[in-house]
Amino acid sequence: MRIRTQDEATLWLHSLVRAGAPRGKAAHESSTQLFQQLGNPQDALPAVHIVGTAGKGSASAALTVGLLAAGESVAAHLSPHVYDLRERFTIDASLPDWTQVVEAVDAVAAAAARMATAPTFFAATTATAVELGRQCGVDRLVIEAGIGGRVDATNVLGREDVLTIITAIGLDHTDVLGTTEQQISNEKAAVLTGRREAVLGPQPSDAVTKMIRNIARLEGVELVEVEASCDFQSDALATASAALALLGHPPVAAPATLVGRLERVEIGGRRVIFDGAHNPMKLRALAATLDERAALVIAAVGAGKDLEACAAGLGPLGETVAATTFGSGPAKPGPRGWSITSLAAALRATNGPRVVESPISELNAVVENESEPGDLVVVTGSFLHLADVRRQLS
Structure with a gap:
């Protein structure tokens, strides 16, 4: 063919x-x-x-x-x-x-x-x-x-x-x-x-x-x-x-921009960071990089990941975490995420941030209710939902 x-x-x-x-x-x-x-x-x-x-x-x-x-x-x-x-x-x-x-x-x-x-x-x-x-x-x-x-x-x-x-x-x-x-x-x-x-x-x-x-x-x-x-x-x-x-070349002086890694945009007056941190090590690195705690974290976790460890890594990132998920189908083949209820339960078990549950299709209302213009919103937990969340919020 x-x-x-x-x-x-x-x-x-x-x-x-x-x-x-x-x-x-x-x-x-x-x-x-x-x-x-x-x-x-x-x-x-x-x-x-x-x-x-x-x-x-x-x-x-x-x-x-x-x-x-x-x-x-x-x-x-x-x-x-x-x-x-x-x-x-x-x-x-x-x-x-x-x-x-x-x-x-x-x-x-x-x-x-x-x-x-x-x-x-x-x-x-x-x-x-x-x-x-x-x-x-x-x-x-x-x-x-x-x-x-x-x-x-x-x-x-x-x-x-x-x-x-x-x-x-x-x-x-x-x-x-x-x-x-x-x-x-x-x-x-x-x-x-x-x-x-x-x-x-x-x-x-x-x-x-x-x-x-x-x-x-x-x-x-x-x-x-x-x-x-x-x-x-x-x-x-x-x-x-x-x-x-x-290789015989001079050092590089400044960080390179990379899609889905500390990607900063403004949406609806909020400062939004899209970062595909998808394991505990990367979530800890993200937390160490942020200058402030986010008002809202929008998170999904791949079904093959250690859910409890990822939930523990998500907690320090923000005051409120919106648990969501992603799926697969003919137009979007690939792995699936932990269910919204499973991720929410794991987050609540950490006794950390406030937790809300939302499919991606309803995230606009969550952002409106859980943050104010000027606030920091972080979208993370997996690379596999970043594009869908960005399309929804934009």
């Missing part, structure tokens, strides 16, 4: 979001096969591979800014997208034209058609980003991992000169990666095999730092460790700057 239009490209990619899609080792093997069918275009370009639990997107964005300032052209793979599918595969920090995307997706779909089993959505979007980079003749790839490292769909970069960045590691995706920080660290640091150089961003645990340091030593990888700074955005800048130094 040929992909000739934007709609066809979008529909084909979304068709790969399906129950029973391969996970773990099977997903990695599927991704490897997809790239082989494409001719392994990822190995024609130098690349930076970014893994971690928190801070990958911020580090990727800052690194891309620094590379562009140094005169390099960059194809980047980021995830997830919030408003536009093309956020997953940018060229020089900008959304590519749909004509370019269609051409790349057509090549990926043709490669997938030669496989016995369809690849995952994530593998296909990763391949699209790389194929776009090949078509555009960029100087470097910046590839952000999804889940883990060892069996992540992005662990297909075969060149020895791939630079690895490991951002903060914590508990997330425990059903796939393991239930301890040590197990998760081992999975993520597995991408160091065959590498020469790596950057280790600030870690919340000395045990994680020591473990990755030991893995790097055993693999013969030169490891540059970044000291913790005052907040996670500064950590991302420092981590990106350390990577730029290894």
Whole structure:
């Protein structure tokens, strides 16, 4: 099947979001096969591979800014997208034209058609980003991992000169990666095999730092460790700057803007922050970044997340939390959220903020009743409801 239009490209990619899609080792093997069918275009370009639990997107964005300032052209793979599918595969920090995307997706779909089993959505979007980079003749790839490292769909970069960045590691995706920080660290640091150089961003645990340091030593990888700074955005800048130094470029001076990460807008006279913090570590980082407690937090939590731990992380963010949820369907394939009643119960169990319950369709009234013009409203808990909430409030 040929992909000739934007709609066809979008529909084909979304068709790969399906129950029973391969996970773990099977997903990695599927991704490897997809790239082989494409001719392994990822190995024609130098690349930076970014893994971690928190801070990958911020580090990727800052690194891309620094590379562009140094005169390099960059194809980047980021995830997830919030408003536009093309956020997953940018060229020089900008959304590519749909004509370019269609051409790349057509090549990926043709490669997938030669496989016995369809690849995952994530593998296909990763391949699209790389194929776009090949078509555009960029100087470097910046590839952000999804889940883990060892069996992540992005662990297909075969060149020895791939630079690895490991951002903060914590508990997330425990059903796939393991239930301890040590197990998760081992999975993520597995991408160091065959590498020469790596950057280790600030870690919340000395045990994680020591473990990755030991893995790097055993693999013969030169490891540059970044000291913790005052907040996670500064950590991302420092981590990106350390990577730029290894590439022979100057440091990046200012944080890069990134969709759905501390994204600030004004809606109805309220100051609104959209941030996709979706695990306890990221929620704590968000709380530490805010200069004030929000009048209202609008929150949803993915059904696969630790509900109680996320509820505990949401509490400090605001005076009132509106529990909502998100779903999936033919027009919006993907995971579902914890129910409104489940999230509300978990929030009330923290004995923290006042809790209200609301579907997204009724949030305008909640904002009107629970906040005043000039107040801070924070929308968080997942990337997967940010776009719907923004459309509703706007």
